Amino acid sequence: MPYGQWRLITIILLIIYACIGQTSLALADEKNPSHIFMWSVQGAKSTVFILGSMHVFEEGSYPLDARIEKAYNTCPRVVFEADPAAAGTQEIRDMMLKLGTYSEGRTLKKEISTTTYAMLKERVAADNLTMEQFDRFKPWFAALSVAAIELKKLGFTAEYGLDSYFYRKALTDKKERIFLETAAQQLELLANAFPGHEEDLLKQALEEMTVLAKDTSAMEQAWKTGDAVRMETFTQKSLKEFPEVEKKLFAERNKAWTTHISRFLTQKGDVFIVVGAGHLVGKDGVLELLKTKGFKVVQQ
Secondary structure, eight states: OOGGGSOHHHHIIIIIOSOOOOOOOOOOOSSSOSOOSEEEEEOSSOEEEEEEEOSSBOGGGOSOOHHHHHHHHTOSEEEESSOGGGGGSHHHHHHHHHHHBOOTTOOHHHHSOHHHHHHHHHHHHHTTOOGGGTTTBOHHHHHHHHHHHHHHHTTOBGGGSHHHHHHHHHHHTTOEEEESSOHHHHHHHHHTSOTTTHHHHHHHHHHGGGGHHHHHHHHHHHHHTTOHHHHHHHHHHHHTTOHHHHIIIIIHHHHHHHHHHHHHTTSSSOEEEEEEGGGTSSTTSHHHHHHHTTOOEEEO
């Protein structure tokens, strides 16, 4: 499968990372779905609710389904992938500069093909930006930046992401907040996830701009109707021929998170967990891993 058909950049921004589909299935009723993208897991001393997150979302997606808000309200502890507030710290800004940009003497133009550079230049001009703003970016960071700009034009921003929404609520409600990873860990993972494929990632991001609205809409609709099968189709199609990325960004992290969740289930006090929707689906997803540990997992 050509790299440009994977839609990996859309998957990353929407449902993999908090720090930053061609199927033609019948559509369910978004207003009154029989299921939502949330599951409950019953433990010996508590119940854990796991909400699959869209890390960037539309303002119009709120208010959320009452079942989600009810689950949140019953839980004294709220768990996130990482602390959203950390993304704005000087430490993370410095780290992003170090990992995402070239040092003196190296530029994007020197590091990628003239064809890919010309594609980027055309896209940048269409967004009323200048190449000077991009020329020190490494390809992976340029790819994410281009996609984020386009998603923002479609109305999808981190401000309205489910992580940000529940983080603000948890702060206001003075609930205990727990983080599975640090923002620094997430950023380093992302920066090192595509060895030898960074230019391919950038080229793919530029090529998929023409179908970004369609892909984003399809994934949003799968989330709103609790369609885990369709969401799995998106993620598996994106990662099918990129096993090293699947291992780093999904399998290893899912296994670690499952260990944390299993521990929560032995402690008193219900827990509300918000992690990227892509981490919940598939044979190596958090839900299946919990089932293999003997827990009963029920979609809400």
